[in-house]
Amino acid sequence: MRLYRIGLFTDTYLPGPNGVATSVYLLKRELRRMGHEAWVLAPEMPDADPREEGVVRVPSVPYPFFENQRLAMPSSRYLPTEFEIFHTHTPLFIGIWGARLAYRHRLPHVSTFHTHLEKYAHYIPGVATLNKYVGIMQKVCQAFYNRADVVIAPTEPVKRLAESYEIEREIKVIPTGIDTDLLEAAPDPASPWPSGKRRLLHVGRLGKEKSVDVVIRALAEIRHHVDAHLALVGMGPEQQELARLARQLGVEECLTFVGPVPYEKIGGYYRMAELFLFASETETQGLVIWEAQAVGLPVVAVGAGGTLQGVDDGRSGYLVPPGDYQAMAAQALRLLQDENLRQRFSQGARRFADQRTARRVAEQIVAVYDEASRLVQVEPRRLTLPFPRFPQSGLTGPR
Template sequence: MVMSPPALASALAPAPAPPPVATRPRRVLIGTDTYPPDVNGAAYFTHRLARGLAGRGNEVHVVCASDDGPARTERVEGVTVHRLRSAPVLVHPTMRISVPARLDRLVGEIAPDVVHVQGHFVVGRAAISAARRGGVPVVATNHFMPDNLFQFARVPEPLRDRAGALAWKDFNRVFSRADHVTTPTGIAAGLLVGKGFGLPVEAVSCGIDLTRFRPRSGPGARARARRAFGLPDRDTILFVGRLDEEKRLDELVRALPRVLDDADAQVVLAGTGGQRAALAALADRIGVGDRVVLPGFVPDETLPELYGAADVFAMPGVAELQSIATLEAMATGLPVVAADAMALPHLVRPGRNGRLFQPGDVAELAWHLGGLLASPEARAAMGAASRAIAMTHDDRFSLARFEAIYEGVERNGPA
């Protein structure tokens, strides 16, 4: 059979390319026991992680406790938030706990590519169990230290070592079911190993948005920031965070009279917590009530301006696995005086961007604060060094690393 030229051309033409295979964004389900409006480092990190992943094109779901009791699902800042029915935590004034429930139905409906839990309590362990039953790989990030719970659980001092050992045993049992475990710093990773955790632990910084938290420049910038918060225009030592026992803010208040011997200074304790009334009473009792300012909760969107009102940032806490607030202060160009405890030496390099003091040594704390307030040149040099160190904690690096971890566990499949 002889083919006509048109037919021959048609026969010799390459076959049409198959239609492209439809792809969808990676689907991530984040399980957490604390999420805004909760005010703590883990809640802030989880919120920024969810929002950041969504901004990079991932489909992000968060499952957490309801902030007001009834269950609901809502879309917030590009993230689908599934709030579980909750009840008040009797030992905490504001926190709520989700009512225990299997999450199999939610995991089945969402069909995530990966589950990323932020703790081993009610939601975290339920999410891990549901993921295991559903064949979904699990990434787990630890923000936990027993010290953060002792105040609220009313654990007596003599029993804290035993209670801590039991808490770590429970943690190890739950997180050992994950495919990949992270924590914010190498020091925090070493803590887990020291507590008997047997799986590899990767240090991945919480990261911060360096475009938001950056030095404020120009004449009068600091004075304008103080006016915005109704602060007197005097040397300002700032703390941002929960006003709770393990933050040891009484040491900062008790250091202030020594600082005032040589400086016209004030301490600003920004945040809420169970120690607020006690700190105000302590300040009045030792004669510095007019120099200790307690502005309460400061919304995340105005935090950069608050850091801009300070001369020095102080972090006397002894249970910090990284300290997001310290990182934010450093990114804003502040020198830091911090306790020589847990992961704070990971951020504060003595003589370079700040000073470390022995926890409990109020005289040493006052000495370092007074020395920095007396030397604008030292503050400027250390503030620039703080910014340089903070630059290595860009949240874009952290988000990219978590995406790479997700890809790895998706490729290898659940254990």
């Protein structure tokens, strides 16, 4: 196996609570365990661990319209080594920086299509309207990902989405890895569920695109039959609106906003819960539902996008139509009211999630690096695209 010096370029990283940050962290860790010299280049964040091995923090400023998001100011003086592989994870400032460096030095560029960007257009003033009429988000994705040598998609639906954007590069389907050992090793938290209540859990950003209101409406239906309590792990701009909805539905006392939880501690909440509810229609991979199942937590989720392949329907959980809180409640009750069934689904969840260990995924990605290294030798350079220009000081920086 050839060992590489790899740059993982991302505009979102831990302690940011999202699937892209988690997937980049796990990939970096596994690549280093395999002997590669892997580095994450990510925006500086106030709560970031300055001692994390293999991470370079690029100066950044807050983005006012999206909490925990930073706008980075890349410069080649922050590069820790001369990379042989550029792996971009976001088509934003740091991702564009990585793409430009790969192009400039005629080196392999691999890019992972993590996110359905159109679903996040409302966080950029004016872009949602612009996207509606001229498809600006599709044009950005097309320009960025066609610059790569190989594109990675986490699921088949995401591959089809990329193809619909007229991304013409080869697209490999490789799921995001999960770390079962870390989830199992997480400490038990103080329980957010009152004693004697059935323990429901949702993990994710509290934003419109996550459809957490559907989960709360399902909770109200569930409580007509079962004394259940819902814990919401995560934060986001919709928290006050969701609290208002809970009051209107009369379930305010049956819901706990836990807030953000560090990745190394999230496993404790999965283990303590009895059922995981998830209603997002915008997922490209549904990483949290895989994490839940990895520790034996059955799932009831909306069957859309990446979640369609994230649940073994009828064995590890149930899939329901988008927005259908009544169907979500009905399937949740099937599991809550039949403990033998719930235990069978718990075992099925572990078996299903076992196929996505972080090490297996990293090995598949290294094979893509090998392929990109061959392609860059035989294919012509990409056309120059109108991306922002960054300093031209070369690859070598402080070590």
